[in-house]
Amino acid sequence: MGDIIYTVTATFQIFVFLITGYYLVLGFFGVYRKKDIKDYTPNNKFAMIVSAHDEEIVIGNLIESMQKQDYPKELYDIYVIADNCTDKTAEIAKGYNVTVCERNVDDKRGKGYALEWMFEKLFKMDKSYDSIAIFDADNLVHSDFLKEINSKMNQGYKVVQGYIDSKNPNDSWIATSYSIAFWSQNRLFQLSRNNIGLSNQIGGTGFSIATETLKELGWGATCLTEDLEFTCKIVLSGQKVGLAYDAKIYDEKPLKLKQSWIQRRRWMQGFTDVASRYCLKLMKKAVKERKWYIFDAALYVLQPFVTLLIGVAAVLTIIQAYAPSGDHIFIVSDLFSNVGFQIFALVQFIITPVILILDKKISKGFFAMMVLFSSNIIIMPLIIKGQSGMFMIGANFAFYATFLLATLIILGKKSVIFFIRFLLYSIYTVTWIPITIQGILRKNNKEWNPTKHVRNVEVYDVN
Incomplete structure (x- = not known):
């Protein structure tokens, strides 16, 4: 019995060791900042879109920060989607002289559906845009955001992700944990990929898509993690997501464990859904074309299963410690x-x-x-x-x-x-381990559970 436990434990430990080793090596490439050639020539006209559901507390500060962009005023317009709102979100937004589009569709709730609806409206307008930038209602946008995104697009990227920062890192231990996680991922996951030529990942907010690319691929991303789904579509089309590290937006983090649990469970539900539909496609394309950035994207969508295996390996290691003695096969710590x-x-x-x-x-x-x-x-x-x-x-x-x-x-x-x-x-x-298990089991549950935002922070409070 002891031999069996050692063998099973070794199998999981080796796999987990290889995966974590890969991400550790990848992370080291994010320690330095590769010099980025900046071209601030304002070549792109942007539509800045916000999807908002009952966001009367935060929507005003977001719009104010968007209106203070260090970018020609005639080259960007702001659109707010008041999605199934029951509060004063639309009324407040209209007070800032931006375009407010009210949407009331009970059977198709969620950010992905709201964005798809808005994109169709934009495509039918007489006014045209080179790129569409997406934000969440709880965000604050740095004044250099469009300038930096435009610079990256001038390098040829059709999809560019900005730096997702935190606007409330000191509010609670959960908010601090979120902030540490995002700060680390910006550098170890995003910047490292940028430095060695892999594709970055869309982070759900603070990113921009070339209008032609959006029309060509179609949004169609109405799952719980529409950002991840569209990232997969970009990579499968043979393109890469660029990173504008100096294009900062500030995101509100949950304050309590319960809020955090629900949000992260939704992420894992979406991850599992996307992995089931795109992982094999990415793997096949990576092998066929021998391109590592596509294989890296396939590994990324497997995140829920990697997290689960790490949890299993940890449990087996504990069992091994108390198991009957037998022939010692191999464990990673023997290295x-x-x-x-x-x-x-x-x-x-x-x-x-x-x-x-x-x-x-x-x-x-x-x-x-x-x-x-x-x-x-x-x-x-x-x-x-x-x-x-x-x-x-x-x-x-x-x-x-x-x-x-x-x-x-x-x-x-x-x-x-x-x-x-x-x-x-x-x-x-x-806590990611039990959350991931729940997410995998609830993969087919597409119910949208938005996070309630309560922090009335202004942009000068975080700059």
């Missing part, structure tokens, strides 16, 4: 000596703070404290080696208490709070 594994864990822990300081999300002092804290991965095992359980608990408690006190004295209360939330980020990460 490392104790010191080697500790160094590997140290790199895994410290890589996120490295990303945060590169994008100036934390101070140099806080980064130094994080590096000092991470040393316990190597130092603490030496201190507690051969000691009793009570000594181990006491030593760890003393270390954490001393570190928190030192952080409070040197860096202040805000840094202590952020540090605690940084540690809680691991809990946020673990």
Whole structure:
């Protein structure tokens, strides 16, 4: 029995090790900023579209930020879709002298349907646009957004994703966790792909599509993750999604675990749906044309299943620890000596703070404290080696208490709070496993559950 458990565990561990190893190597290419040649010649006329459902609290600030673009005013127009609204969203938006299109279709709710409806209206207008930029109602848009997107499109890209930042990173531990996750993904997933010539991923908001490309491929993306579906269509058409790293939009993050759970479950439902319809197509095209960027896109849509396998591998590892002894086959940790594994864990822990300081999300002092804290991965095992359980608990408690006190004295209360939330980020990460399981099981449930937005933040509060 022990041999069987070891063999099964080894299989999962090897697969998970290869996948995580691939993303770790890919992430290293995001540590640096590849020099981007900027051409700010305003060659594109934009339609900036917002899909809004009962967003009276946030819609005004978004429109104000969109109207302050450092881009010729005659080269962009703003459209707000008041989608099945029961509040004052449409009324407020009209007060800003933008075009408001009210949509009331009970049986086709959701952002994907609303955008498809709006695209058809735009295509029939006498006024024409070179590109269509998409935003969520809770966003704030940096004044350089269109200028940077236009610059990237001047390089030949038909679809360009901007940098999705956070407008409320300090509101709660969940909001902080979301922010850390997005900051990390911007650099380790998006920028790394941009640096080595892979396709980026559309992030649901803060992106622009050339009108000709949209007409050619058709939107048709009305699932729960319409952004991922359209990314697959772009890659299958032989194109790549570009990244405008300096085109920033600020997105409101959920405040509570329940809100976060529902939103991320919806993402995983959509991911599973898209994976079932596009993964094999991408794999076949990647093999046929021998293009790695297409294969990378196929791996990306498998995210729910990779997350699930990581969870299974973790559970099997725990079972293995308590299983009857048998012939030891192989486990991934055998690749490392104790010191080697500790160094590997140290790199895994410290890589996120490295990303945060590169994008100036934390101070140099806080980064130094994080590096000092991470040393316990190597130092603490030496201190507690051969000691009793009570000594181990006491030593760890003393270390954490001393570190928190030192952080409070040197860096202040805000840094202590952020540090605690940084540690809680691991809990946020673990919750992806049950959320993913639910998402896979609910793949065919297309009910849209929008996140309620409550933060009335203005653009100067985040710039």
